[in-house]
Amino acid sequence: MDILLVEDEPQLAAHVVRAIKRAGHGVDHAADGPSAVETAMKRHHDLMVLDVNLPGFDGFEVLARLRAAGLPMRVLMLTARSEVGDRVAGLKAGADDYLTKPFALEELLARIEALGRRNPHAEPGNVLHVGDLCLDISKRRLTRAGERIELSPRELEVLQIFMQEPGRTFSRDEICERIWEREHEYDTRTVEIFIMRLRKKIDRKGAPSIITTVRGIGYHLELPG
Amino acid sequence: MTKRGSLKFKVGLYSALLTIIALLTGASVLVPAVRIHQITDLDATLESDAHELVRDLRNFRGAPVDPRRPLTLKFIPLSLRGRYLVVEGPEGQTLYQSPNLRGTRLETSTGAETRELFGHSCRLVTVREEPYLIRIGTRLGTIERFQRDLLRGIGVSVPFVAIVVFLGGWWLGKRAVAPVTAITDAAESITARSLHERLPMPTSRDEIARLTAVLNRTFDRLQASYESATRFSADASHQLKTPVAVLRAGLDHLASTADPAILPEVDGLRHQTRRLTALIEDLLLLAQADAGRLHLEAEQTDLAPLIAASLDDLDVLVDNRDITVKADLTAPLHARADARRIRIILQNLIENAAKYTPDQGEIHVSSKVVGSRILLRLANSGALIPEPDREAVFERFRRGSAVGENIRGHGLGLNIARELARAHGGELAYEVTTDGLNCFELTLPYFG
Numbered sequence: 001m002d003i004l005l006v007e008d009e010p011q012l013a014a015h016v017v018r019a020i021k022r023a024g025h026g027v028d029h030a031a032d033g034p035s036a037v038e039t040a041m042k043r044h045h046d047l048m049v050l051d052v053n054l055p056g057f058d059g060f061e062v063l064a065r066l067r068a069a070g071l072p073m074r075v076l077m078l079t080a081r082s083e084v085g086d087r088v089a090g091l092k093a094g095a096d097d098y099l100t101k102p103f104a105l106e107e108l109l110a111r112i113e114a115l116g117r118r119n120p121h122a123e124p125g126n127v128l129h130v131g132d133l134c135l136d137i138s139k140r141r142l143t144r145a146g147e148r149i150e151l152s153p154r155e156l157e158v159l160q161i162f163m164q165e166p167g168r169t170f171s172r173d174e175i176c177e178r179i180w181e182r183e184h185e186y187d188t189r190t191v192e193i194f195i196m197r198l199r200k201k202i203d204r205k206g207a208p209s210i211i212t213t214v215r216g217i218g219y220h221l222e223l224p225g
Numbered sequence: 226m227t228k229r230g231s232l233k234f235k236v237g238l239y240s241a242l243l244t245i246i247a248l249l250t251g252a253s254v255l256v257p258a259v260r261i262h263q264i265t266d267l268d269a270t271l272e273s274d275a276h277e278l279v280r281d282l283r284n285f286r287g288a289p290v291d292p293r294r295p296l297t298l299k300f301i302p303l304s305l306r307g308r309y310l311v312v313e314g315p316e317g318q319t320l321y322q323s324p325n326l327r328g329t330r331l332e333t334s335t336g337a338e339t340r341e342l343f344g345h346s347c348r349l350v351t352v353r354e355e356p357y358l359i360r361i362g363t364r365l366g367t368i369e370r371f372q373r374d375l376l377r378g379i380g381v382s383v384p385f386v387a388i389v390v391f392l393g394g395w396w397l398g399k400r401a402v403a404p405v406t407a408i409t410d411a412a413e414s415i416t417a418r419s420l421h422e423r424l425p426m427p428t429s430r431d432e433i434a435r436l437t438a439v440l441n442r443t444f445d446r447l448q449a450s451y452e453s454a455t456r457f458s459a460d461a462s463h464q465l466k467t468p469v470a471v472l473r474a475g476l477d478h479l480a481s482t483a484d485p486a487i488l489p490e491v492d493g494l495r496h497q498t499r500r501l502t503a504l505i506e507d508l509l510l511l512a513q514a515d516a517g518r519l520h521l522e523a524e525q526t527d528l529a530p531l532i533a534a535s536l537d538d539l540d541v542l543v544d545n546r547d548i549t550v551k552a553d554l555t556a557p558l559h560a561r562a563d564a565r566r567i568r569i570i571l572q573n574l575i576e577n578a579a580k581y582t583p584d585q586g587e588i589h590v591s592s593k594v595v596g597s598r599i600l601l602r603l604a605n606s607g608a609l610i611p612e613p614d615r616e617a618v619f620e621r622f623r624r625g626s627a628v629g630e631n632i633r634g635h636g637l638g639l640n641i642a643r644e645l646a647r648a649h650g651g652e653l654a655y656e657v658t659t660d661g662l663n664c665f666e667l668t669l670p671y672f673g
Contacts (some may be wrong), residue, residue, distance in 0.1 A: 009467050015474035022481075053463045080466040102470035102502055104495075105477035153543070154532040171480070173495045182569060183503035184575060186542060188496060193541045218487040 001116050002026040004045040006062065007078070008054050016049070019105045020112070024216030033057035037065050040073070041105040047115055049108070050095070051078045063093045074115045078103070104174050110165060128163040131210075133202070135163055144202055155180060155198045158191070162211065162221035171218035195219060236398030241391035245383055252379045255371060263368045267348050268337045274305055274354035275359040276313070290379065292356040296321040309362035315355070331360050332650070339365070373510075404433040412440060416609055420448040451516065458512040465505045473498045506556065507637050511621070514644040521563040525672065528567060528599065529556035529623055532592055535571040539588065542579040553591040558599050561672050566645045573638035577604045581663070590661065599671045604664035615655050619643050642667075 003020055007013040008031045020027045028043065032037040033056035038050065040062075051061040063075060073092070077095040097111055126133045132145040133165075140156055142149045151159065157179050161170060176187040199209045212222050281302055290300060292314050301310065301321070311331050312321040322328070337350045342362070346369065349362035391617045404427060411424045423441045427434050447457070451503040472493065480491045513519045536552055543550065560567075578588050593600050610618060622636040639653070646653040651669035658664045 012471045012474050014477050015471070018478065018480075019474075043548060070357055080462040088548045101466045102473035105474055107446075123549045148558040152537045152540075153530060154537040157534075171492055171495075172494050173499070176496075178501065179482065180538075180568075180572065181508065182567065182572065183496070184538075184572060188492075190538065193544050 001044045001112070002028075003112065004030065004036070004040055004073075006030045006033075006054065006059070006157045007047065007051045008032060009051075011198075015105065016108065019109060021108050023112070025112070031060075033062050034193065036062050039069060040066055041069065043156060045073050045215070047074045047112060049076050049078065049112070052080070063095060067094050076108075076111055076115060088192055091205045097161070102175060106170075107177070108166075110168075117160050128160070129168045130163045130221060133159075133163065133210075133223065135160060142202075151198070151201060154194050155201065158194050158198055159202070166221050169214050169218050169220040174218070187207065232400055232402050233395050233398035235392075235403070237289075237391040237395030238338050240394030240397075241387040244390040244595065245387055248379065248386060252376070256375055259375065260368060261373055263371070264339075264348065265364075267363070267368070268350055271308075271337075271350040271361050271363065272352055274308065275361050276354065276358060277352065278305060278310075279352075279354045279357055281542075292320075294320070305361070307363070309342065309349070309360075311360040313358040313360075317358075320357075326587060329650050333487075348442075369536065383421050405436070408433070408437060408440065408516055415444060417520075420444070420451055454512075455516055458516065458518075458530075462505070462509050468503065469505070470499050470502050487610060507528050507641055510641060511637070511644065514648065519644065519648045521566060523561045523649070526560055526567070527556070528558040528560050528561045528562065528601075528669070529554065531567055531571060531590070532558070532601065535568070535575050536590055538572070539575045539579060539590070542575065543582070543588070547584045548579075548582055549587040551587065551589045553589070553593075555593045558592060558594065559672050560599055560649075560669050562649055562669065566648070567669075570642040570645050570667065573642040574603050574667065577665070578603050581605060581607050583607050587662075594671050594673070599669045601667040601669075602664055602665075604658050604661055604662040609657055609661070609663055610655065611631075619653070620653060639665075 003025050005013060005016055005020065005027055007016065007029070010031070010196075013029055013031070017029055028039055028045065030039045033054045035056075036048075036050070036054070050059045050062060056063070059077060066073070066075075074096045075094065078097040078101055080101050096115055099111055101110060120159075126136060126138045128137065134143045135141070135156075139158060140151075140153075141191050142151055142156065142159065158175060161175060161178050162177055163194050172188045172191050175191050176184065179191070180187055195211055199211055202211075203209050207224070210221060210223050213219055229586050278301070282296075282300060285300060290296070293316075296312055298306075300414055306323070306324065306326075308351065309326055309331070310321065310323040311319065311326070314320045327343075331349065339346060339348055340362075341347070342364075346365040347362050349360060350362070352359045377504060379417075402503050415424075423439050423444060425442075426437055476491055476495045476498065480488060480495070483491060491542075510519065533556075534556060536550070536554075540550055575671055582588055582605040588606075589602070589604040590600045593601075621640045643653040646667055646669065649669050651667065653667050656664050656666060
């Protein structure tokens, strides 16, 4: 994928550029509104990662000019949460997704992948299948090999994170971030407890756990077969 | 309201008092002046009476009367018979004394004087016209009656005048205050949400116009500083979060390349960047609340799953402790709410309950709809918050003094929770339940 990153803070841009390259994508970088529009017009990109606060003119203006010029690229906006109504304004102006600063690089890459796969305005799938696990998100219903398993609200959220990207390793911190948007005093310990409870409910007796601990890094979901 | 009324009343009262003082001062000058004038007039009359008598004596029936012979009543003109009258001859011998003097001698010098005679104030005038010395006098009765009537008249009119002037002053006060009342109403309607509005300028060029101009200039300054404060909170969120975003991205990069041995440490640092973010968001939220600019992204939301998720957190928070959690929940709970903000309220309440409940304690959570309100109650056992601290727990950077200072938290949680509840049109309050538990009660409008 060819990605255009528009971010005016050089150090943050450097980290993001490096992470995108490592994930195997091509990346261009623009540091202000006017040069973002210019670069976007000059070369084709599949996706734009667009910061809201920019010198020149802001991200909304960039988005408006791109849409006015008929450029179809998908747009992931970066906002600082408390910028009033940014999310609403961004989505109205035609952004496809948004991410709030500060964000985890893994999270950013995951969103980029999702947007790359996604046909722009399709509904996200409501039923996730991984091995013999089946999770219906809207009905909040989990079955393993057809057998119903009752989960508490948070256990379900944790499992959903693993099932959306099976095989990827999530750090405790990233899981906390997804479940409680806001930092929480005991969150990492709390996540450990939820994972413990989740294992008790979904693992087969005697078999190794399908949620594997990756020492020092975090957890991932791994189903035999 | 009372202040506005009292100004009218004061204007009326002060005008009435001022009028009474003016009236009394005027009377205290007028009454003696009239008396002096009347007495001067009387003196002139008495003198001319004396001259008339002497003229008569010099030419009584065609010839002068002998000035050494005593005079009888027939020599006295009829017009003078009511007066006190003494006529003395050239050697000082008394030629005539009017009978109404009843033999009293009048020892008077030359000129005019007032003297008491037979219990009445009298005016006496001495006139020397050779060869006679005439002493002539009369009672001051008429003048004194006139003075008395004048004073009585003034006295009777004072209350009436005072009432009339009071009413007039009250009416004038009301008319003078009317534009101020209008300005007050207009100024009151200018709130944080309509700071661009201004008071209408009156067409007159009086004090009211000046007051309006001054108020409008004050509103200009207020709007400017308010807007810069609001801009600050928007800028600050960007300014503060960008370095945190850089830190976070740097730590993520470090985690992906570093020796696995230091990963737990990097993870700890990443956690700190999240703490920093939460703190920045809390402070900005309070800044927005203070500026009256706390914007909610409110939409139709069922609060029941949010409460269930928080309860799940609570259950885990007290996992390794001997605490009983009892829940009595209602579902669904429809509200127009900003789900992200409701989660913050719930998280703060849950953490608070977990923190302050001692081992072997219990926590009761209940939710229900009462009328048009959603009522969420979180009650926990433990030392009750002392009476004087019950409001203080909602203040910024305050924690109940009864609890140990070793419990972590930046002291903003309950304050933020209350601000958010109020922004939703609800309330967060503390009370002690009938069974003696600390209880935080969150009410939110129900949109069924």
